[in-house]
Amino acid sequence: MNLRAVICDIYGTVLDVGPPPDAAEARWFALWREMLGRAPRLTLAEFGAGCEAVVAREHAAARAAGIAFPEVYWPEVVRAVVFEVAALDAAGQAEFAFRQTALWHTVQLMPGAAAALRGLRERGILLGIASNAQPYTLRELEEALAGAGASSAWFEPALCFWSFAHGFGKPSPHVIRLLTARLRATDVAPHETLMVGDRVDNDLAPARAQGWRTWRLGAGDGRDGGDWAQLAAALAVK
The missing domain is CATH 3.40.50.1000 (HAD superfamily/HAD-like)
Known part of the structure; x- marks a missing residue:
């Protein structure tokens, strides 16, 4: 060629x-403790369901505006479901989102x-x-x-x-x-x-x-x- x-x-x-890493739920708990200073308000599964709802809503709005293959901005999705991350600075929010994603896949x-x-x-x-x-x-x-x-x-x-x-x-x-x-x-x-x-x-x-x-x-x-x-x-x- x-x-x-x-x-x-x-x-x-x-x-x-x-696949997800071992002990993902325990790591989720540790992530909240380390970065948000409290026990998780949501299980990892509940967080996932919340994210799916936000994404579905965003996609529907975008399609209604004529965007056939819409994409979301993940940090905003995370903030919508875990409002506690808003207390972190931009770098902290990015770190939380990155480490959270690592609990869903490797x-x-x-x-x-x-x-x-x-x-x-x-x-x-x-x-x-x-x-x-x-x-x-x-x-x-x-x-x-x-x-x-x-x-x-x-x-x-x-x-x-x-x-x-x-x-x-x-x-x-x-x-x-x-x-x-x-x-x-x-x-x-x-x-x-x-x-x-x-x-x-x-x-x-x-x-x-x-x-x-x-x-x-x-x-x-x-x-x-x-x-x-x-x-x-x-x-x-x-």
């Missing part, structure tokens, strides 16, 4: 999402991702992101990459789409169209761009509609899909 840019999904692509770097990304960068290929994500995603990504000797700084800020920052997300065609416009500003054409993702509906179909090439992570015969090592081999990345 003659490529000049690779845009990656995050969850299920760069980061593998696993993440680790996908095998071969760091090596493939490093090889692409060394070849001068621009790296970007198209992710339905939240502020905690950036920290999850940064920490996972750092643990493998890689860096989130390898991704061009102008080529990174984070849904929480825009109020909408994939599979909206606006996501790929926005990135296509930014790529053109750097003289990169759609056919010179590869979308790497694990979902056809969210990642690959919208990219193909804009003329991008695609690679389905985790599925395929190594020609237009497969794992990170197969992608590196297909692109002759050392």
Whole structure:
């Protein structure tokens, strides 16, 4: 492939999402004690139900305004359910939200991702992101990459789409169209761009509609899909 840019999904692509950690409820209790100075007013399950209600309400309002694929801003959702966090400063609220999320899932770097990304960068290929994500995603990504000797700084800020920052997300065609416009500003054409993702509906179909090439992570015969090592081999990345 003659490529000049690779845009990656995050969850299920760069980061593998696993089950909650052990003793999540006990950790929830400890988080409240440490950061809010009291026992939890809600169980972790009650907190989750409250968040689902807030998200559903926000999504309904956004759809009524004509936004087909709305996104929320997670810190605001947390504040709506755990009003006690409003007493924390901005850094404290971000820390609470990050540690709370870590009680719902675990993440680790996908095998071969760091090596493939490093090889692409060394070849001068621009790296970007198209992710339905939240502020905690950036920290999850940064920490996972750092643990493998890689860096989130390898991704061009102008080529990174984070849904929480825009109020909408994939599979909206606006996501790929926005990135296509930014790529053109750097003289990169759609056919010179590869979308790497694990979902056809969210990642690959919208990219193909804009003329991008695609690679389905985790599925395929190594020609237009497969794992990170197969992608590196297909692109002759050392």
